[in-house]
Amino acid sequence: xxxxxxxAPLEKTPLEVYVAPDKPSLVxxxxxxxxxxxxxxxxxxxxxxxxxxxxxxxxxxxxxQDFSPMSSIARDLRTELEKHxxxxxxxVVTEQVSADGTRKWLLKLASENPGxxxxxxxxxxxxxxxxxxxxxxxxxGCTLNCSFCHTGxxxxxxxxxxxxxxxxxMVARDRLGDFLGQTRATGPxxxxxxxxxxxxxxxxxxxxxxxxxxxxxxxxxxxxxxxGLSLSKRRITLSTSGVVPNIARTGAEIGCMxxxxxxxxxxxxxxxxxxxxRKYPIKELLNACRNYPGVSNARRIxxxxxxxxxxxxxxxxxxxxxxxxxxIPAKINLIPFNPWPxxxxxxSDWEQIEKFSEVVFNAGYASPVRTPRGRDILAACGQLKxxxxxxxxRERMALRAMAMTD
Numbered sequence: 001x002x003x004x005x006x007x008a009p010l011e012k013t014p015l016e017v018y019v020a021p022d023k024p025s026l027v028x029x030x031x032x033x034x035x036x037x038x039x040x041x042x043x044x045x046x047x048x049x050x051x052x053x054x055x056x057x058x059x060x061x062x063x064x065q066d067f068s069p070m071s072s073i074a075r076d077l078r079t080e081l082e083k084h085x086x087x088x089x090x091x092v093v094t095e096q097v098s099a100d101g102t103r104k105w106l107l108k109l110a111s112e113n114p115g116x117x118x119x120x121x122x123x124x125x126x127x128x129x130x131x132x133x134x135x136x137x138x139x140x141g142c143t144l145n146c147s148f149c150h151t152g153x154x155x156x157x158x159x160x161x162x163x164x165x166x167x168x169x170m171v172a173r174d175r176l177g178d179f180l181g182q183t184r185a186t187g188p189x190x191x192x193x194x195x196x197x198x199x200x201x202x203x204x205x206x207x208x209x210x211x212x213x214x215x216x217x218x219x220x221x222x223x224x225x226x227x228g229l230s231l232s233k234r235r236i237t238l239s240t241s242g243v244v245p246n247i248a249r250t251g252a253e254i255g256c257m258x259x260x261x262x263x264x265x266x267x268x269x270x271x272x273x274x275x276x277x278r279k280y281p282i283k284e285l286l287n288a289c290r291n292y293p294g295v296s297n298a299r300r301i302x303x304x305x306x307x308x309x310x311x312x313x314x315x316x317x318x319x320x321x322x323x324x325x326x327x328i329p330a331k332i333n334l335i336p337f338n339p340w341p342x343x344x345x346x347x348s349d350w351e352q353i354e355k356f357s358e359v360v361f362n363a364g365y366a367s368p369v370r371t372p373r374g375r376d377i378l379a380a381c382g383q384l385k386x387x388x389x390x391x392x393x394r395e396r397m398a399l400r401a402m403a404m405t406d
Contacts, residue, residue: 010275011143011211012156021110025088026059027170028163028219041084043077051077053227059087060228063170063179089167089174093120101127101189105171109140109164119157121206123168125176125198127189132176133200136168138216139207144241146274148263148306150340151206159212165219168205169229172198201231203238204259210243210250217254233257239304244280244288251293258292259302259333260285264312265320273312282324289328300329306337307348307356318359331366 026034034052043051054072058064065087067078090107097103103125108118124135140157142149176197177184184197191197201223203209209216220236223229238250239259250258262282264270270277277285289301303325307313321332334357337347348356353369360367 009145010279012141012145014156014158016158018158018161023084023086025086025110025163025167026055027087027089028161028166028222030162030218030222031056031225037085041080055081056225056228060222060225061180063174063182065089065174089170090121090164092171092175095175097188099188101187103127103175105175107168107171109160121160121164121168123172123205125172127191127197129191130193131199132191132197133202134169134172134198135202135205136165137205137207138165138203138209138212142206143208143211144274144276146241146261148273148308148337148343148345150343153342154206156207159215160207162215162219162222165215166222166229169198169201169223199231199235201236202259203236208241208243209238210240210246213246213249217249220254220256234299237302239302241274241276242280242285243276244284247288247292251295255294257299257302258289258295259304260289262303262321263306263308265317265324269312273308286324286328289330295329297329300331303330303332304335305332306335307353308337309346309348309352311345313348313352313356315355315359318356322360322363322365325365331368332360334360334367334369336369 026037029037031052034055035048038048038051039045051073054070058070058072062069064070067073067081067087070078073081088110090109092105093108094106095103105123105125107121107123109121119140121137121140123137126133126135137160139159141154142151143156144152146152173179173196175185176190178197191199201220203216203220216238220238223231223236224233233255234257236254236256237259238254238256239261240247240250241261247258250256261274262270262285263273264277265282267277267281270282289295292301295301303321305312305321325332334353336350336353337345339345339347357367357369
C-alpha cells in the first residue's frame with residue numbers, strides 16, 4: 001500500500017454549503033414542491049395542481065427556458081412567476097467534441113455570491129447508433145480519494161442540488177435538440193435510431209452519488225416522472241464506490257440499476273485503490289449487493305473493474321472475482337484504464353484484458369470490455385476534473401470575466 005493510501009482521509013469534508021439564491025430556478029423542484037411555491041406567490045388552491053402540471057409540461061417536455069412561451073398560462077401569472085423564479089440551468093462554459101462523437105461540457109453553476117469564483121462541473125454525453133448515454137455529476141469535486149481516478153484528486157467543494165443535477169440533463173437536451181419542437185442535432189456519432197438523443201443516464205460523473213443521497217434521489221424522481229423527462233428506472237444506473245448504508249436505500253427509494261466500482265478482489269489492494277474500502281470492506285459490500293432490493297437476472301448489478309497493468313489484472317484475480325460474485329446476478333464491466341497527467345498506473349495490455357475477460361465469461365458472467373470513449377478530450381471513465389487550472393488561458397479569462405459581471 002502506498003503511503004498516500006495509508007494516510008489520506010477516507011472522505012473529504014465539503015468546503016462550502018449551497019446557499020439558495022433569492023430568485024431560485026424551478027428546474028429540479030418536485031411536483032409537490034412546485035405546488036407549494038405556487039401557493040407562496042398567491043395562486044389559489046383550486047388551480048395550483050393544474051398550473052404546476054402546465055409548468056411541468058413546458059419545462060420538461062418542451063424545454064422552456066423562460067416563462068414567456070407558456071401560452072397556456074395566463075399572462076398575469078407568467079409575470080408573477082418571472083418576478084419570483086427562473087428556469088435557469090447550468091451555463092455551458094466550454095464544449096468539446098471527441099473524434100468518436102463524445103461530447104463533454106464544462107458547466108458553470110449559478111453563483112451564490114456575486115464576485116466569487118464560479119463552481120464548475122463536467123458532464124459527458126456518449127452517443128451510440130441506438131442510444132445516447134449522459135454521464136451526470138453529483139458533487140462539485142469528489143468526496144473520495146480513489147488513487148486511479150483523476151476526479152478523486154480534486155477537492156470536494158460541495159454537493160449539488162436536485163436542480164443542478166437535473167439541470168445537466170436539461171443542458172444536454174438543449175444542446176442536442178431533444179425537446180418537443182426542437183431541431184434534433186446531427187453530427188459524428190449521434191444516435192440515428194430512437195426518438196431521443198438522451199435515452200440513458202448514468203450517475204458516474206464527478207462525485208460519489210451516495211454521499212449526496214437525498215439530492216440524487218429527488219433529482220432522479222424528477223427525471224423518471226412519466227409526464228416529463230420520462231426516463232425509466234431501467235435506463236438509469238447509479239454507480240457507487242461502496243457506501244454500504246445507502247445501497248439498500250437506493251433500491252428502495254430510487255429503484256434504479258446499480259453499479260459497483262469494485263476494482264480489486266482483495267481488501268489490502270482495494271484499501272489502496274478505493275480507500276473507502278477500509279470503512280466498508282469487500283465482504284460487507286457484496287452482502288449489501290446480494291440484498292439489493294429487486295436484484296434479479298433481469299436487473300443485474302454491474303461490477304466495474306478498471307484494468308491496471310500488474311496491479312489487479314492477473315488470471316488468479318479473475319478467478320477470485322468469479323468466486324466472490326457467486327450467487328449475485330451480475331455482469332462485469334472491464335474498463336481499460338484511462339491515463340491522466342500524473343497518474344501512477346498503466347493500462348493492462350490488451351491481450352491480458354482479453355484473457356481476464358475469457359475467465360469471467362467462461363464462468364457464466366457477461367464481461368464486456370468497455371470501449372474507451374472521449375479519451376482525446378479527457379472525457380473517459382476516471383478522467384473528469386473541472387478545476388480551472390486545467391483550462392486554457394483564454395478560458396480562464398472568460399471565467400474571470402463572467403464572475404465579475406454576475
